[in-house]
Amino acid sequence: MISEDFSAYAIKADVSLRTRMDPAALTSAVEKMMTTIALRCVANGTYLIGHIKSISESGDGSWIASSVTDLDGKVRSSGAFNSSSDRLGVVINALQYGLKLDRLEAVVKEAVIEQLSLIGKVGIEEIGEEHDHKGSHDRFCKIDLG
Amino acid sequence: MEMVLISGFLGSGKTTMLLSTVDQIIALTNKKVAIIKNDFGSVGIDAKVMEKSGLQVAELPSGCICCTLGIDFLKTLTAVATEFHPDLVFVEPSGLADPASILALMKGYKGPKVEKTRVMIIVDAVRFNLISRAMPAPMERQLKIGDVIVINKIDEATEQQIDEVRQAVRAMGLEKQLIMASALRRENVDVVARAMVAS
Numbered sequence: 001m002i003s004e005d006f007s008a009y010a011i012k013a014d015v016s017l018r019t020r021m022d023p024a025a026l027t028s029a030v031e032k033m034m035t036t037i038a039l040r041c042v043a044n045g046t047y048l049i050g051h052i053k054s055i056s057e058s059g060d061g062s063w064i065a066s067s068v069t070d071l072d073g074k075v076r077s078s079g080a081f082n083s084s085s086d087r088l089g090v091v092i093n094a095l096q097y098g099l100k101l102d103r104l105e106a107v108v109k110e111a112v113i114e115q116l117s118l119i120g121k122v123g124i125e126e127i128g129e130e131h132d133h134k135g136s137h138d139r140f141c142k143i144d145l146g
Numbered sequence: 147m148e149m150v151l152i153s154g155f156l157g158s159g160k161t162t163m164l165l166s167t168v169d170q171i172i173a174l175t176n177k178k179v180a181i182i183k184n185d186f187g188s189v190g191i192d193a194k195v196m197e198k199s200g201l202q203v204a205e206l207p208s209g210c211i212c213c214t215l216g217i218d219f220l221k222t223l224t225a226v227a228t229e230f231h232p233d234l235v236f237v238e239p240s241g242l243a244d245p246a247s248i249l250a251l252m253k254g255y256k257g258p259k260v261e262k263t264r265v266m267i268i269v270d271a272v273r274f275n276l277i278s279r280a281m282p283a284p285m286e287r288q289l290k291i292g293d294v295i296v297i298n299k300i301d302e303a304t305e306q307q308i309d310e311v312r313q314a315v316r317a318m319g320l321e322k323q324l325i326m327a328s329a330l331r332r333e334n335v336d337v338v339a340r341a342m343v344a345s
């Protein structure tokens with residue numbers, strides 16, 4: 001199910017939180033980031049979200065998996081953070097129809113940095129990108145925003 | 147060894163359905179189960195979730211097993227069958243895969259015999275209309291090849307959205323088992339579990 005306007009992008013973020021956050025606040029921050037990514041993609045031309053998924057891990061190793069498939073940015077999460085934490089690691093994978101890869105990359109990266117910067121110091125690692133069904137290339141590029 | 151192919155478009159809930167049913171399937175059948183999971187993205191988020199949920203997963207990330215990773219898939223299936231001797235192998239391709247291509251690929255499989263293959267198609271009831279309009283031919287191919295069609299996310303879908311899936315299946319003249327379920331809320335997952343292992 002591939003068309004010319006399909007693209008996929010993945011990014012990893014590590015956040016040193018400004019203050020310790022409880023599980024509800026951590027979940028809320030992650031879900032707000034996911035909704036922001038989805039809505040920004042739609043605003044820029046995504047007409048069908050394959051999925052925008054993330055797995056987020058707090059300092060004690062507990063985690064939530066979050067997914068957006070609807071154009072209204074509704075987030076579905078499973079798992080749970082068990083305790084308050086001063087760090088958060090997030091891996092995000094966005095597959096969508098409508099945006100070319102360079103635009104998708106820019107939109108997702110900007111939304112992730114913007115939203116996670118609200119809660120702490122963010123380190124970004126681009127862990128890969130794929131833009132067609134017949135091949136892929138991974139790019140490892142560490143960017144330190146500290 | 148039997149194989150269950152769990153296919154469906156991106157975001158249809160394949161992994162959630164598998165996670166919601168695998169314990170029941172093991173309890174129902176007492177079979178040794180293996181899962182081969184293919185994520186299209188460079189990061190296998192679903193496979194990480196499965197591992198964190200206590201499963202051991204053979205992961206095929208960064209590509210699609212119906213095309214670029216076809217040979218890798220056959221090698222992985224052979225290795226899993228030879229080393230772990232499962233009774234039942236679940237194969238979850240990426241949501242971009244064409245299940246017909248995977249079945250065609252199986253003609254080149256030389257490992258321990260696969261006695262039976264069952265194809266489960268997971269459909270996102272909420273987005274069925276949107277996806278069908280965007281890519282009608284692939285959606286039709288999926289529905290036609292499925293032995294069972296699971297209409298997922300019924301907890302969020304309207305009656306009209308659920309009926310649109312039913313009508314589409316009927317319009318194609320397909321006599322398939324249709325199961326309404328919510329993998330996330332675990333509604334009717336027992337019915338799905340039994341359908342996955344039905345003889």
